[in-house]
Amino acid sequence: MAMLTTDERRMLTMTKNETISLIAAKAVETVVEEETFPETKFSLWRQILRESVTSVEDLQRVCKADLDVTELKEVVKRYPMRVNPYFLSLIKEKGDAIWKQCIPDRQEIQDTTGVEDPLAEETHSPVPGLTHRYPDRVLLLVSNQCAMYCRFCTRKRRVGDPFKRITKEQISKGIAYIREHSEVRDVILSGGDPLMLSDGYLEWILKEVRQIPHVEIIRIGTRVPCSLPQRVTPELCMMLKKYHPLYVNIHFNHPAEITPESRMACEMLADAGIPLGSQTVLMKGINDDPAVIKELFHKLVMMRVKPYYLYQADITKGTNHFRTSVKKGIEMIEAIRGHTSGLCVPHFVVDAPAGGGKIPLLPDYLVEHTGKKVVLRNYQNRRFEYPEPE
Numbered sequence: 001m002a003m004l005t006t007d008e009r010r011m012l013t014m015t016k017n018e019t020i021s022l023i024a025a026k027a028v029e030t031v032v033e034e035e036t037f038p039e040t041k042f043s044l045w046r047q048i049l050r051e052s053v054t055s056v057e058d059l060q061r062v063c064k065a066d067l068d069v070t071e072l073k074e075v076v077k078r079y080p081m082r083v084n085p086y087f088l089s090l091i092k093e094k095g096d097a098i099w100k101q102c103i104p105d106r107q108e109i110q111d112t113t114g115v116e117d118p119l120a121e122e123t124h125s126p127v128p129g130l131t132h133r134y135p136d137r138v139l140l141l142v143s144n145q146c147a148m149y150c151r152f153c154t155r156k157r158r159v160g161d162p163f164k165r166i167t168k169e170q171i172s173k174g175i176a177y178i179r180e181h182s183e184v185r186d187v188i189l190s191g192g193d194p195l196m197l198s199d200g201y202l203e204w205i206l207k208e209v210r211q212i213p214h215v216e217i218i219r220i221g222t223r224v225p226c227s228l229p230q231r232v233t234p235e236l237c238m239m240l241k242k243y244h245p246l247y248v249n250i251h252f253n254h255p256a257e258i259t260p261e262s263r264m265a266c267e268m269l270a271d272a273g274i275p276l277g278s279q280t281v282l283m284k285g286i287n288d289d290p291a292v293i294k295e296l297f298h299k300l301v302m303m304r305v306k307p308y309y310l311y312q313a314d315i316t317k318g319t320n321h322f323r324t325s326v327k328k329g330i331e332m333i334e335a336i337r338g339h340t341s342g343l344c345v346p347h348f349v350v351d352a353p354a355g356g357g358k359i360p361l362l363p364d365y366l367v368e369h370t371g372k373k374v375v376l377r378n379y380q381n382r383r384f385e386y387p388e389p390e
């Protein structure tokens with residue numbers, strides 16, 4: 001029988017919530033969970049991660065803000081907290097857009113409307129950690145760790161939970177599934193955050209997937225260039241560029257997230273020939289203002305990141321306080337389409353509950369359609385007749 005570590009022995013006598021707190025506190029050890037791919041060199045990003053705030057006591061000490069410690073402890077017991085010092089440094093004041101994204105809120109445990117798995121990812125999972133919903137593409141979860149735990153996360157049910165860590169064996173089973181399904185031409189690595197894995201571990205996954213002849217495209221979904229840009233190192237970029245065509249989808253929500261550090265991370269990835277897209281979640285009190293969204297999309301394009309999706313927030317348990325109306329999302333697109341270049345305008349999508357997939361929504365530009373002509377309106381609400389072909 002394998003020898004248990006001190007922490008593993010402790011865990012045997014702990015409740016699940018106590019174990020989550022222990023694991024969250026041991027940020028680095030859980031990030032480098034791949035004993036077979038040890039990284040021995042000092043790295044700045046690991047050092048920053050090691051100093052993450054993971055307990056309410058630390059949060060109060062660091063923020064010097066008036067917090068309801070008892071209530072927040074209940075929240076953190078249920079949904080782990082990790083705020084690394086870099087992301088924490090972006091907070092300008094209590095309750096601002098950065099604060100709301102990373103600091104626990106009692107409303108998370110008061111939500112009576114959300115569901116644990118709003119996109120039914122587990123239902124469409126032929127092997128654990130792999131979702132096969134669309135005909136030609138799959139989602140492969142490779143880590144349940146993140147550089148910080150976003151309070152609005154759709155995968156709140158799994159991120160940071162030590163009982164839901166993703167093992168190498170599980171990933172191998174997912175890769176075997178892809179190998180056996182020749183219809184899969186596009187593989188999305190997600191999590192948690194794939195860039196929380198060591199370069200060696202991530203390269204093992206990329207190499208295995210790239211060797212499958214029918215896989216044409218690999219995509220990585222990550223928030224790291226925004227939440228811990230120091231993780232994007234020259235070594236990482238050198239490794240990633242070996243596995244083209246490789247796309248990276250980043251997740252930025254607010255212009256305050258765009259800093260010299262995040263800009264450099266995006267530029268390094270772009271210089272490695274990796275096309276970058278951003279997935280932004282529309283959230284109440286964070287970015288549900290056309291001026292804020294427009295500024296964000298302009299800044300993204302300036303650093304070679306294409307605004308790809310603007311998401312309606314999912315109906316995830318613990319996140320109801322972030323949700324906006326669908327009408328609000330359509331209004332946001334109406335406010336920017338035509339008023340800025342099309343390059344800066346993403347698709348507004350609702351990820352349909354119960355696994356219905358992404359459904360794009362647009363303002364209605366088609367005013368009337370008779371057999372012979374259509375009446376259209378432009379972004380200034382001016383109307384134009386357009387004849388159909390005879």
Ligand code: SF4
Binds near residue numbers: 155192
């Ligand atoms: S980085 Fe992504 S997966 Fe991780 S907590 Fe944030 S939204 Fe969730």
